[in-house]
Amino acid sequence: MKKVLILTLWAAATAACAQSDYDKSRATEVYAPVPRAVDTSGPVPSDAVVLFDGRNLEAWEAVKGGAAKWKLVDGAVEATKGTGDIRTRQSFCDVQLHVEWMTPAVPAENAPTGQARNNSGVFLQERYEVQVLDSYKAETYVNGQAGSVYKQSVPLVNASRPPETWQTYDIVYKAPRFDAGGKVSEKARVTVLHNGVVVQNGFEIEGPTAWIGQPPYESHGCAPIRLQDHGDAVRFRNIWVRPL
Ligand code: MG
Numbered sequence: 537m538k539k540v541l542i543l544t545l546w547a548a549a550t551a552a553c554a555q556s557d558y559d560k561s562r563a564t565e566v567y568a569p570v571p572r573a574v575d576t577s578g579p580v581p582s583d584a585v586v587l588f589d590g591r592n593l594e595a596w597e598a599v600k601g602g603a604a605k606w607k608l609v610d611g612a613v614e615a616t617k618g619t620g621d622i623r624t625r626q627s628f629c630d631v632q633l634h635v636e637w638m639t640p641a642v643p644a645e646n647a648p649t650g651q652a653r654n655n656s657g658v659f660l661q662e663r664y665e666v667q668v669l670d671s672y673k674a675e676t677y678v679n680g681q682a683g684s685v686y687k688q689s690v691p692l693v694n695a696s697r698p699p700e701t702w703q704t705y706d707i708v709y710k711a712p713r714f715d716a717g718g719k720v721s722e723k724a725r726v727t728v729l730h731n732g733v734v735v736q737n738g739f740e741i742e743g744p745t746a747w748i749g750q751p752p753y754e755s756h757g758c759a760p761i762r763l764q765d766h767g768d769a770v771r772f773r774n775i776w777v778r779p780l
Contacts, residue, residue: 580776584634587624587761588613588775596622599762606763612638612771615656615763623662623760630780633658633707633761638771639670639699650676654699656772657686657764660709661756663744666728666736668705668770672696683728683735686745691728691735702773703731710780711758712741718755 575582587595590611596604598620605619639654648654653676656668664685671682671694678684682703683691697703706729713722728736743753763772 579774580634581778584776584778585626586776588772590773593622595624595626597625599623606765609771612773614769614771615765617765617767617769619765621659621762621765623659623762625760627758627760628661628777628779629711629758631660631707631709631761632778632780633660633705633709634774634776635705635707635772636702636774637668637705638702638773639668640769640771641699642670649674651680652768654768654770655764655766656768656770657766658705658707659745659762659764660707660724660726661711661759662762663756663759664724664726664741665745665764666705666707666726668764670696670699672698683730685726685728685736685739685741687747687750688742688745689736689739691730692737693733693735695730695733695735697731705730706732708780712753714753714755720753720755723753
């Protein structure tokens, strides 16, 4: 009888102890706010803003003014020499951005080299360029090759595909913050996946990207995404963005 009592007490104590751990575990559980559901069954996440789906350039305008004049070809849009950069009509701050791009074939003889080898670019907030370039078995300064934050950050690897092959950029971007005096209080950060491979891992952007020099940050708000007309027939397709 005594043995049974001891066993019963031991079982009760064990149960109480287990209950106690369960209660402790509940203290760190969070139930709200509940994340919104995003449907990912389609080609584009359900909460994405589609910027270009091959049909028209309604979401874009020419930086020079007026409608975007890049030409539509086979469900893509092609940077059209002399028409200038294009930018989204809508402004964005923190985003996840998906862009697909393709550089044209290069001739076997006298192929363009360096920065002339089919250059374009994706500018975040019109100021910070993730370089688009044919960097497949092609050399240039490494902080200017495909996947670089232009003149600031060399890509971790070269994930480039050959010309005439579609490539992807998936960019996670946190916009810079500025204090009341207009001074940068938190620099922009960017993570870039090139063809699914991380090439920029939370790089802290130093300021606007420039060909010459290193300009400092200047205070700005949300701003368009811009694509570069560098005079080369680089194509883009399937462009969508998720404001974060
Ligand atoms: Mg460029």
